[in-house]
Amino acid sequence: MSESTSNAKGAVPASAEGADPQKRSAAFQIEDLHVWYGNRAVLHGISLNIPVRQVTGIIGPSGCGKSTFLRVLNRMHEFTPGVDVQGRIRLFGEDIYESRVDPILLRRRVGMVFQKSNPFPTMSIQENVLIGLRLAGIRNRGLLEERLEEALRMSALWSEVKDRLHAPGTALSGGQQQRLCIARALAIRPEVLLMDEPCSALDPIATAQIESLIRDLGQRYSIVLVTHNLQEAGRTADFTAFFLEGRLIEFGSTKKMFTNPSQKQTEDYLTGRFS
Amino acid sequence: MNPFRRDPSSDALRPSARTRSLTRSVGIGRILDRGFGILVTAAGISVLALAALVGWELYRGAEKAIGRYGAGFLVSSHWDPVTGRFGALPFLYGTLVSSAIALLLAFPLSVATALSLTEFAPIWLRRPVLTLVDLMSAVPSVVWGLWAMFEMVPWLRQTGFPFLQRVFGWLPFFQGPIYGVSLLAGALVIAMMITPIVTSLAIEILRSVPPTLREAVWALGATRWEVMCVGVLPYARSALVGAGVLGLGRALGETMAVTMVIGNRPDILLSLFAPGYTLASVLVNEFAEATSEEHLSALFEIGLTLVVVTFVINFLARLLIHNVPLFFAPRPLPTQPMEMHR
DSSP states (O other), X not given: OOTTOOOOSSOEEEOOTTOOGGGSOEEEEEEEEEEEETTEEEEEEXXXXXXXXXXXXXXXXXXXXXXXXXXXXXXXXXXXXXXXXXXXEEETTEETTSTTOOHHHHHHHEEEEOSSOOXXXXXXXXXXXXXXXXXXXXOXXXXXXXXXXXXXXXXXXXXXXXXXXXXBGGGSOHHHHHHHHHHHHHHTOOSEEEEESTTTTSOHHHHHHHHHHHHHHTTTSEEEEEOSOHHXXXXXOSEEEEEETTEEEEEEEHHHHHHSOSSHHHHHHHTTOOO | OOTTSXXXXXXXXXXXXXXXXXXXXXXXXXXXXXXXXXXXHHHHHHHHHHHHHHHHHHHHHHHHHHHHHTTHHHHOOOEETTTXXXXXXXXXXXXXXXXXXXXXXXXXXXXXXXXXXXXXXXXXXXXXXXXXXXXXXXXXXXXXXXXXXXXXXXXIIXXXXXXXXXXXXXXXXXXXXXXXXXXXXXXXXXHHHHHHHHHHXXXXXXXXXXXXXXXXXXXXXXXXXXXXIIIIHHHHHHHHHHHHHHHHHHHHHOOHHHHHHSBOOOOOOSOTTSOXXXXXXXXXXXXXXXXXXXXXXXXHHHHHHHHHHHHHHHHHHHHHHHOTHHHHXXXXXXXXXXXXXX
């Protein structure tokens, strides 16, 4: 698929100058993605490209399928029985639903941060960060130490925890726990980071910290950020996709979409004229 | 339209509006509420009273034996109602050893079953096995005993025990003559009886592990085995131990089936192939024919011992289960923790 074809059915890319995400090189190329829970379709023919090293926000009302969309990107939906996926998703050109693909290896390249921070309660801060590397079989102490600091620095947690790396992960504050979870995801150096409403359980100060962190990480990683908070998408995302009832309504640069949306439904949603 | 906007036509917020009183006259609802509270409190207290009464009755019955034998009752191993010598050690030994072996066999099996039903087995298999496990825990003790007496013991005598003796005969536990009825046969029956209960508990515990914890491990690119080792088991560890100890509590009191296969001989022998005796078994066997006062009193003390042992074990289990912070205590990974000082 050439990168210039924007064959998003129903999606109208907002084509501001140079701001068309479909014209950028893509981390994920998603073509005609359908997802069913049993007989109920939750995503109807989504096509879009997730641009490389940018933050792509996914917004939409509850139940529009944005979390489901995120989960099929690293095949986490496979633990929910009765979910059916059709269409094609390629990660840097490789079809992730091909039978030879090992979802375990996929998840090492596509990290995930969840709505509720979920550090492992029985592990220290250090063990939480390093567990992914240990699972990947890395035993080299030098490398582990290096990655520990790297991940904690990238998640802006290093200065706060460097003196208590052996304290339990659950001893941290809510915002710190979420940053710990981000560090845990970053330690295995994924290429894409999926974030499922990472700030929805945090207070405004912790939220601001995480949002600024996401903007920084967006320079180095391809991030997909699902959020129900429009301001959050406005503040952190380079590109925004608006989902409604399982369809992609509009996808374009955040600035363009928030100031001059091309679709009536997007405008209604952004201005709160939606019930 | 803001529903909370003050509506000038409504007088609900005006000072002049009739205020709703905070005190109220006694109504029927309030009486019923009080009455129900008293009723359920009484039910709760009656359980306490019942336990106290049982304890008191046991103690009164055993008073004579306690005064006469003192601590010697628990350390002496001679039990001879004819000559009037009463030492409970063989029964205590039989109870503790058979229960411990039963738990040793049943606990890993139960946890493995629970893990398979919550983490590994295909969905279509889970429901039927779960139902079967629940059904098994409803089989009466005497039915297990009958089956064990007519099927298991003969098989053990002819096949099972000789095999064990061939392989492990160098251990003192597997030496000596084989009768079939034995401490080990009793332990096996107990193991079969507590497995369904411990499995049910373990399934509930594993189901209570937050799904977010499992997802966190999955998202790091983990296999199912790793999800189990990293996410599920560390979280559930102490609760699972608690389930095991509750199973042990059940094992200690198991009576009918054990009595039918354990051999009922009050001796302390190292061989597990030798017949043994338990506290519960001697009660059920001798109570009906205890004629002398000393004998009866000694049996009461046996009962008291059994209650105390079970109580202590259950108390320990409760400590383990309710000590929730234990779950969250940090624990070093299997590998050495690395030192980082900067």
